[in-house]
């Protein structure tokens with residue numbers, strides 16, 4: 305499945321360009337869309353005798369009319385409900401004229417549990433909260449227990465943001481066209497779509513070069529070409545050296561989790577940089593990962609230079625406060641001199657809650673010197689709010705857009721975590737992850753992610769691609785374990801996820 309995602313505006317541009325170029329005109333695209341919906345209804349619900357088609361006032365309703373015509377031809381009892389009428393001369397008006405079935409009002413809509421409902425109320429053109437008779441029809445469909453097949457999007461769901469406007473229908477299947485929309489993958493939208501089926505309605509892929517999509521599904525195709533596999537001439541120093549900063553004696557596990565994960569992700573060498581009081585506890589638990597006693601930012605910088613550290617993780621278990629700020633600013637200075645990847649997680653994010661600009665300026669210095677961002681911030685929603693309170697509260701703004709604005713402000717790639725983790729770059733690219741399992745919601749799981757990303761950065765993978773690949777690998781590892789997963793399991797699951805990637809035989813979703 306392709307990885308570009310189109311906003312409603314981009315999708316209508318795709319329709320427009322496609323119609324202008326031919327061979328399919330608007331009515332033909334609509335017939336193809338209707339046929340794809342009818343095909344799905346007939347193949348999934350061959351027993352359904354009554355199919356209720358809810359048609360809205362725009363072209364989404366037009367797809368509904370086109371589907372109803374084919375369903376009726378196939379012998380199905382297709383009942384079509386419509387409140388307003390499509391605008392004269394529109395493609396939808398043409399589809400209505402071709403349909404030749406009676407139109408019923410919404411008050412006659414009374415689906416039974418064993419029926420099928422085709423939801424063709426609103427798709428890409430949803431412009432405001434659903435209310436009135438439309439909302440009542442949605443509630444009736446949801447309460448009936450009937451199987452709902454949504455056309456393009458479950459009505460009420462914003463295709464751009466995945467947010468619900470007013471109320472939304474809950475679909476068992478969603479048939480969408482040409483490319484998925486962000487709303488199919490972002491929560492709460494993802495949970496409303498059921499199975500999402502992507503139908504080819506004859507729009508040529510080359511319209512995308514004019515549209516230039518900036519939002520993607522996070523699949524290996526997005527970053528596979530930049531993945532840093534070793535080659536026959538590789539030696540460990542060529543595979544990068546990651547430093548992971550440890551917290552004190554009672555908070556050192558997070559650093560070890562990140563460190564072993566960086567090693568599993570392919571870094572040639574990994575060192576835990578530990579304060580004196582935690583050296584003993586770290587030493588008792590480390591084998592392949594090295595250990596260095598570091599107490600001051602100067603020592604950290606000197607070690608990084610001497611031992612050619614190429615990336616670092618700071619934050620997990622480190623402790624919130626001025627000490628963390630000082631270490632981070634010193635490391636950012638290091639990054640300004642040479643390509644140096646910096647992953648900031650947990651306490652490193654929280655430590656800048658009172659002065660986020662201080663962090664953003666330091667990260668900007670790296671960008672100014674090296675020509676591109678090399679830092680990755682990995683906040684969950686709570687941490688995101690600490691650095692970007694205005695973006696956290698921005699009403700109606702999609703998660704990719706919030707992450708994008710944050711990335712631009714911070715001069716860093718942002719991994720905004722959650723069930724639909726978004727990876728965004730300052731240049732406006734954003735990827736939505738789809739292969740995670742809720743079993744990843746366990747303490748220490750984020751530390752593993754930070755380590756994987758640092759491991760990939762250390763090997764020279766470009767920042768956005770390293771962040772996206774890290775999120776995918778982390779999720780893929782978690783999905784391989786399932787119930788009972790704890791963070792310690794994840795590093796050992798990475799080899800299987802990496803092997804599948806290496807063998808190149810997997811596409812997810």
Ligand SMILES: NC(=O)C1=CN([C@@H]2O[C@H](COP(=O)(O)OP(=O)(O)OC[C@H]3O[C@@H](n4cnc5c(N)ncnc54)[C@H](O)[C@@H]3O)[C@@H](O)[C@H]2O)[C@@H](O)CC1
Pocket residue numbers: 319329330331333334337360361362363364365366367395425426427428429430431432433434435438455456457481505
């Ligand atoms: N020829 C084309 O342009 C094609 C269009 N396609 C279909 O067309 C859809 C987009 O069509 P449209 O742009 O007409 O948009 P929609 O049909 O999704 O909705 C637009 C209509 O709904 C009204 N509306 C929006 N929000 C409302 C609300 N909350 N309450 C009441 N009315 C509301 C608008 O005033 C407008 O009349 C796609 O989702 C897809 O299903 C497909 O058939 C492919 C071809």
Ligand SMILES: Nc1ncnc2c1ncn2[C@@H]1O[C@H](COP(=O)(O)OP(=O)(O)O)[C@@H](O)[C@H]1O
Pocket residue numbers: 650684721722723724725740741742743744745746747748749750751752753778
């Ligand atoms: N419901 C969920 N479904 C899928 N992944 C999830 C879910 N909740 C959390 N995650 C993932 O689990 C990880 C948790 O990280 P984080 O919140 O930093 O935890 P910790 O700090 O305990 O390590 C993130 O990668 C996040 O995307």
Ligand SMILES: [K+]
Pocket residue numbers: 364423424425426427454455456457458459
């Ligand atoms: K719909």
